[in-house]
Amino acid sequence: MERVKCLVIGSGPSGYTAAIYAARANLSPVVIEGMQPGGQLTQTTIIENFPGFPNGITGFELMDNMRKQAVNVGADVRSGSVVEVDFEETPYKVTLDDGKVIECDTVIVATGATAKYLGIADETKYQGKGVSACATCDGFFFRKKIVAVVGGGDTACEEANYLASLAAKVYLIVRKPYLRASKAMQDRTLANPKIEVLFEHNTEGLFGENKVEGVHLVKRKGEADEKHYDVAIDGFFLAIGHKPNSDIFKSYLATDETGYFVPGDAGGVRTVVPGVFVAGDVADPHYRQAITAAASGCKAAMEAERYLSSKQ
Ligand code: NDP
Numbered sequence: 001m002e003r004v005k006c007l008v009i010g011s012g013p014s015g016y017t018a019a020i021y022a023a024r025a026n027l028s029p030v031v032i033e034g035m036q037p038g039g040q041l042t043q044t045t046i047i048e049n050f051p052g053f054p055n056g057i058t059g060f061e062l063m064d065n066m067r068k069q070a071v072n073v074g075a076d077v078r079s080g081s082v083v084e085v086d087f088e089e090t091p092y093k094v095t096l097d098d099g100k101v102i103e104c105d106t107v108i109v110a111t112g113a114t115a116k117y118l119g120i121a122d123e124t125k126y127q128g129k130g131v132s133a134c135a136t137c138d139g140f141f142f143r144k145k146i147v148a149v150v151g152g153g154d155t156a157c158e159e160a161n162y163l164a165s166l167a168a169k170v171y172l173i174v175r176k177p178y179l180r181a182s183k184a185m186q187d188r189t190l191a192n193p194k195i196e197v198l199f200e201h202n203t204e205g206l207f208g209e210n211k212v213e214g215v216h217l218v219k220r221k222g223e224a225d226e227k228h229y230d231v232a233i234d235g236f237f238l239a240i241g242h243k244p245n246s247d248i249f250k251s252y253l254a255t256d257e258t259g260y261f262v263p264g265d266a267g268g269v270r271t272v273v274p275g276v277f278v279a280g281d282v283a284d285p286h287y288r289q290a291i292t293a294a295a296s297g298c299k300a301a302m303e304a305e306r307y308l309s310s311k312q
Helices: 013-024 059-072 121-125 135-142 154-164 183-191 290-311
Strands: 002-009 030-032 076-078 082-086 092-096 101-109 113-115 146-150 169-173 195-198 201-207 214-219 227-232 235-238 242-244 276-278
Touching: 002 013, 002 290, 013 030, 013 059, 013 101, 013 290, 059 076, 101 290, 121 201, 135 146, 135 154, 135 235, 146 154, 154 169, 154 183, 154 195, 154 235, 169 201, 183 195, 276 290
Parallel strands: 002 030, 002 101, 030 076, 101 276, 146 169, 146 235, 169 195
Antiparallel strands: 082 092, 092 101, 113 242, 201 214, 214 227
16 A cells, blocks of 8 residues: 555645645655645636735646646646545545555645535536536636626625626625625625626526526525526526535544635644644635645645654
């Protein structure tokens, strides 16, 4: 059975930064890329808040650079996903989707988060036929069309504004009577003439022959003036937050009610299992930025190195 000193699970900014630090500390890290190599940033357009790129950089390019940098310093980056872990005793065992089991002295869990869906059947029915959870990936297909975005946070407002630059009209479906987004983002959204915010609205379903042609809405659900009506749309975008990818670790590592890891130290990367560390969005309900994810990947790799040194 293969045995590695440091296994990094995930290939977003936290995973690659962990791999760069671990490789330079002679831990010969193996990175298992996961289902979305490069992570969520590969689905964004331009990134202007990652230091070092005065003119911005595309998410894809940034992640490609990180991958190349990790490989150049000695990380072994592999495609595949982790389906099971056994942290009962050292060496820890990690099972991949091809059935292979790797023994690990340390593990850095940097599995990120995945976009949430409402949970209605029509989302599945029309997936790829007008339903999307990534405006920057799929917005292009809705030029001059009518779309709806669900959510009232920063992501929803950002996506609504982005889509408004392409589409003819954007409905923003918000379940509360107010937006949760930052003040600046709220102002920008409310001032955009192409965006119509539908406060106190919920989605009941979608309709259309072979693709999305409209949405069934309910206004002020449960109130005396509850109203059901349909709106014609071509695209339906979910922007209601993310679910941390922590499920397969839950019997070993503590999570909060949403599924974010609750780290065991002030640095935010140690866990109750010695030698197992967490990094990036899967352990961060607050910041969820590329730069904070990268920073925690660095911390996790440094902790892994210290842990291994202390065992010698
Ligand atoms: P949030 O958790 O902030 O917002 C989720 C939104 O979706 C809320 O309006 C919520 O409604 C709504 N929602 C959740 N579930 C449902 C549902 N079942 N039906 C209808 N609506 C639902 O997530 P975001 O992804 O927007 O943001 C996450 C974090 O990332 C935040 O801290 C945010 O500030 C940050 N961020 C920052 C950006 C920036 O600075 N440029 C860009 C994007 C994100 P309700 O309010 O009723 O709970």
